[in-house]
Amino acid sequence: MRAEQVRRKQPPGYDRRCRELSEEEHAQKEAEGLTPVVRFKIPLVGQTRFSDVVWGEVKFENNTLDDLVLLKSDGYPTYNLANIVDDHKMEISHVIRGEEFISTTPHHVLLYKALGYEPPQFAHLPRLMGTDRSKLSKRHGAVSIEEFHKQGYLPEAMLNFLALLGWSLDDKTELMTRQELIASFSLERVKKTPASFNREKLDWMNGVYIRSLDPEDFLQRSLPFLERDLPPEVVRPLPVDYIRQIMPLVHERAKTLADVPELTRFFFTVQLDYDTELLIAKGMTVESTHHALEVARQQLAELPAFDAESLEEMLRPLAVELELKTGQLFGALRTAITGQTAAPPLFQTMAVLGRETCLERIDRALDRL
RNA sequence: GGCGCAUUCGUCUAGCGGUUAGGACACCUCCCUCUCAAGGAGGAGAUCACCGGUUCGAAUCCGGUAUGCGCUACCA
Known part of the structure; x- marks a missing residue:
């Protein structure tokens, strides 16, 4: 049915063919061996509105909402139903999630009401995009936080940088400690426009945080990278006291911890290779x-x-x-x-x-x- | 196709009726200097997507257009 709709350029979606079945028709379908799903009967007219911390007052026409499935034919609830019941039972006060959920939120609001629940406060956050405005994905630019760690980015720099994606304190503050971030962050100042990753700026910020590290901290954090990336012919374990003398010389030159092995390599290798x-x-x-x-x-x-x-x-x-x-x-x-x-x-x-x-x-x- | 959202220096952004349109990254110049960094001082860079409208006054409000993105599952 779906394919047919797309082919005819009709809006895809459930056509409500079984919305008003009589008892007899119902019994007949079951006699034919059809296992039914349970759908949510959305009002055909009127509008559903809710207020979102980021989006403000949001309004949807009910006739653009489709009758979503509540119980699957195997009897299990869909995410849409389970989500509402679970959040209610857990007394969730704020639902903070990605912007892609904004479209299904009116369904959720209607469901909360149908079940006699009080809807929570919603806050839909902007999406993150790649530098080229494309969607961030595993194969395209986006990496997990572990991956950034492996690439030598400091947790405190990541936190600061990530906080600034989609949010800002004012027109100039960029560098903020964890405490300052906690104290000043507010959903109200989150913007709707998709935020995108600026790798160069992350590099700069990470450098700022690296430079702010005390010498011993910088050494300890760099050690794993030296162990990992220094050429294999460099004997292990690495001489920490020797490294302690080296580190101050490259401290302000590293943008990431992963730069350290490259910056210090000649201190360890015996044979220098140069033109x-x-x-x-x-x-x-x-x-x-x-x-x-x-x-x-x-x-x-x-x-x-x-x-x-x-x-x-x-x-x-x-x-x-x-x-x-x-x-x-x-x-x-x-x-x-x-x-x-x-x-x-x-x-x-x-x-x-x-x-x-x-x-x-x-x-x-x-x-x- | 429908619904929704967005569009400000190269990039990330501040701005929510009256600003010389602010900041940051990157870039350029100069200073510092043994190189590279770091640091300091400057500079360049935005007809606020486009077209109308409202207003004494619009980046800010309202239409339309264009472009981009999201959603449009018996997945979560």
Whole structure:
């Protein structure tokens, strides 16, 4: 019947053919072996209205409502019936659910009344959509909260971000703690328009929350990600005391906890893999780079204390001595020592890595040139 | 097809009759600076989907159009 209606471009739905069966007709159908369902006889005229915290006063014409099934042919109640009875028995005061239920709400209201129940307060929330305005689904952008956790997002950042989907406090407040959220959230300020996920903004917000973590907390939360994502050749268990020295160097550089392994990888791997070209800073040649690294290597080997401060006190004058810009000398050293052109501050990085490792890496860079 | 809802900078949004249409992300410039970040200071970016109407005055109220979305099960 349904297919037929669609084909004829008729509104699909129950045609009420059995709404007014007589006793005889009823008996006859049963004699034919038909197992009936029980439907809700919706009033044919008038309108049903209810007030929704988000939607305001909502009004539906009764003649657009169809006679929904209350009891299935197997005798079990449908969701629509069970839902109402259950909510009533549980003394539910507020029904807060997705906007897609707004259309069936008048049926529910009518049912509450038919059963002599007092309808609860309704609040229909806007749907969440993907960045491209498409519906969020498992195969399209949407991920479970566990998935976000795996991707390195902090629970407190997620809570803050999610709260802002479909709701806002005012025209400027964005960052709110859990307590502030609890204190200021209100259904009245929830909007009807579908909210959509802005991943870039989530990344930014997560970064804000990561930076607000105290060092030890950041370390503890990062550990599982390091265990999971650092290359397999890095020996486990990971040296926590060593990591404790590394973490402050990448703390403000991580947008997610999942970034941490990538940002710190060179602290753990023995073999650095990089393009030799990267050693040669702008305005320099193979020769000048080789010379600079050689002199630096020699002085580093003799430096009394290998800490960040001493390193800086030694390397800055060296740049002048070599007639190089600091960026040129430091750039060459950075690539030699980290294998990257973008990395945490050089002196602190060197201090954490230690003299032996730094010298080895410079030697290896010299071999390449 | 029917019913309902929505449409404001690139993006997420504030706004509920009178605002220079506010904020955030992203972007650009400058400062800081050994790179990258972070931080600071600026900048650009919106004829408020379109067409009418009401009003002294409309992003805000009312029609219509367009587009998008939801619902339209013997599923929950």
